[in-house]
Amino acid sequence: TWGRVRDELFKAVGKNNYVTWIEPLKLADLSGGIARIEVPNSFMGDWVSRNFGDQIRSLLNKSGEEVDRLEFHVSATRPVQAARLADPAAMASPKKPARTAMNGRGSEDADLPGAPLDGRFTFDSFVVGKPNELAHAAARRVAEGGAVTFNPLFLYGGVGLGKTHLMHAIAHELQLRQPEARVLYLSAEQFMYRFVQALREKQIMDFKELFRSVDVLMVDDVQFIAGKDSTQEEFFHTFNALVDQHKQIVISADRAPGEIKDLEERIKSRLQCGLVVDLHPTDYELRLGILQTKAEGYRQQYAGLQLAPGVLEFLAHRITTNVRVLEGALTRLFAFASLVGREITLDLAQDCLADILRHSDRRVTIEEIQRKVAEHYNIRLSDMIGPKRVRTIARPRQIAMHLCKHMTTRSLPEIGRRFGGRDHTTIMHGIRKIDELRAGDSQLAEDLELLRRLISA
Ligand code: ADP
Numbered sequence: 066t067w068g069r070v071r072d073e074l075f076k077a078v079g080k081n082n083y084v085t086w087i088e089p090l091k092l093a094d095l096s097g098g099i100a101r102i103e104v105p106n107s108f109m110g111d112w113v114s115r116n117f118g119d120q121i122r123s124l125l126n127k128s129g130e131e132v133d134r135l136e137f138h139v140s141a142t143r144p145v146q147a148a149r150l151a152d153p154a155a156m157a158s159p160k161k162p163a164r165t166a167m168n169g170r171g172s173e174d175a176d177l178p179g180a181p182l183d184g185r186f187t188f189d190s191f192v193v194g195k196p197n198e199l200a201h202a203a204a205r206r207v208a209e210g211g212a213v214t215f216n217p218l219f220l221y222g223g224v225g226l227g228k229t230h231l232m233h234a235i236a237h238e239l240q241l242r243q244p245e246a247r248v249l250y251l252s253a254e255q256f257m258y259r260f261v262q263a264l265r266e267k268q269i270m271d272f273k274e275l276f277r278s279v280d281v282l283m284v285d286d287v288q289f290i291a292g293k294d295s296t297q298e299e300f301f302h303t304f305n306a307l308v309d310q311h312k313q314i315v316i317s318a319d320r321a322p323g324e325i326k327d328l329e330e331r332i333k334s335r336l337q338c339g340l341v342v343d344l345h346p347t348d349y350e351l352r353l354g355i356l357q358t359k360a361e362g363y364r365q366q367y368a369g370l371q372l373a374p375g376v377l378e379f380l381a382h383r384i385t386t387n388v389r390v391l392e393g394a395l396t397r398l399f400a401f402a403s404l405v406g407r408e409i410t411l412d413l414a415q416d417c418l419a420d421i422l423r424h425s426d427r428r429v430t431i432e433e434i435q436r437k438v439a440e441h442y443n444i445r446l447s448d449m450i451g452p453k454r455v456r457t458i459a460r461p462r463q464i465a466m467h468l469c470k471h472m473t474t475r476s477l478p479e480i481g482r483r484f485g486g487r488d489h490t491t492i493m494h495g496i497r498k499i500d501e502l503r504a505g506d507s508q509l510a511e512d513l514e515l516l517r518r519l520i521s522a
């Protein structure tokens with residue numbers, strides 16, 4: 066039964082989710098309407114229960130079992146961690162290394178060779194949305210400290226999606242909660258630099274001791290050590306030594322462990338042993354959320370500066386590459402507006418950010434108009450094209466028709482076809498209706514203008 070349910074789940078949740086969440090589950094017992102499922106840690110139990118619980122239950126029921134409830138138990142043995150290879154170099158390292166820091170400079174945390182933390186990168190300033198929800202939850206869990214729940218936590222995602230921000234947030238939080246904990250954050254590049262330096266200065270034992278004496282090790286952008294053989298080797302030993310001592314490790318990279326080229330297989334598989342989560346590309350809502358949060362800060366900084374409605378929405382639609390670019394645009398906009406002493410309007414944004422916006426210039430398609438209008442009015446794309454006649458759907462549909470007429474070179478019959486096979490007279494009627502309404506409805510006129518800019522600009 067469980068095998069079949071797992072197969073179904075594979076189809077339902079996709080490979081990534083399956084590998085991360087479903088594969089580690091064990092069905093321990095099924096009786097009295099309760100399915101008891103073993104999970105490697107409670108975080109996974111919570112997550113699976115919340116996100117896949119209903120699906121698992123209904124699939125069990127479908128396969129002929131009577132299940133009212135799922136219960137998640139943390140399994141006594143942790144297979145992934147129990148399976149650690151005995152690593153000779155790690156075994157050779159002293160059990161309780163003396164805390165002599167590198168270069169003989171005193172001891173304790175002040176001398177940890179970490180990178181400075183950015184004070185702005187905290188959990189408070191991190192805006193959570195669908196694309197980063199899981200990474201955020203996992204980071205939070207690690208930051209709470211206590212028992213090591215998954216090791217390592219591996220965060221990956223494209224440039225500017227918040228990996229470094231989350232890692233710093235973990236470090237800040239840990240230092241707050243456990244001031245005595247030795248938390249070491251550094252980039253993989255710095256790790257390599259330290260290692261090479263230690264080799265050169267014949268202080269390799271100090272290096273090893275130092276890295277193996279930390280409570281939490283965080284290495285950012287680990288893809289950097291791919292192809293750097295001796296650094297990889299040392300990283301591998303450090304990693305193993307810390308895992309054996311049940312110390313938490315947090316790693317980030319720009320892609321999944323299995324996809325990092327020139328990274329040794331054994332390192333890849335080690336990196337996959339814990340929890341691997343990705344930060345997805347941002348969606349419109351998350352971008353808008355980030356802009357609103359940032360703009361709030363700027364409004365205090367630049368008191369008296371006016372921000373016209375629609376500007377943030379415009380930016381969230383148009384700048385989709387990464388959060389860093391989005392933030393940069395907003396920063397420039399506020400600085401510029403305060404310099405020239407003007408309100409921040411759509412016009413000002415277009416002037417001031419022309420170079421950034423130009424990147425997204427292209428010919429407008431009917432489909433794109435439909436999508437943007439549907440997004441703007443929060444209706445389904447299928448309803449935009451479908452037969453429903455309720456005002457909340459019909460009006461946006463007419464607006465989209467209007468925009469298609471004015472923003473593309475398509476003929477009315479063609480537009481009609483793309484609106485679910487409507488007749489060209491229906492399209493014409495829709496366009497006229499909007500022209501009529503907008504004469505007396507300034508809200509509608511503004512909406513139309515905003516949409517037009519969002520779509521073309
Ligand atoms: P990465 O390390 O993934 O390349 P960063 O963590 O450096 O990305 O993030 C780039 C910028 O975007 C930083 O200034 C960061 O604060 C900001 N940022 C990214 N995601 C978020 C978010 N969800 N909420 C707030 N700021 C974010």
Ligand code: MG
Pocket residue numbers: 228229230285286
């Ligand atoms: Mg980064």
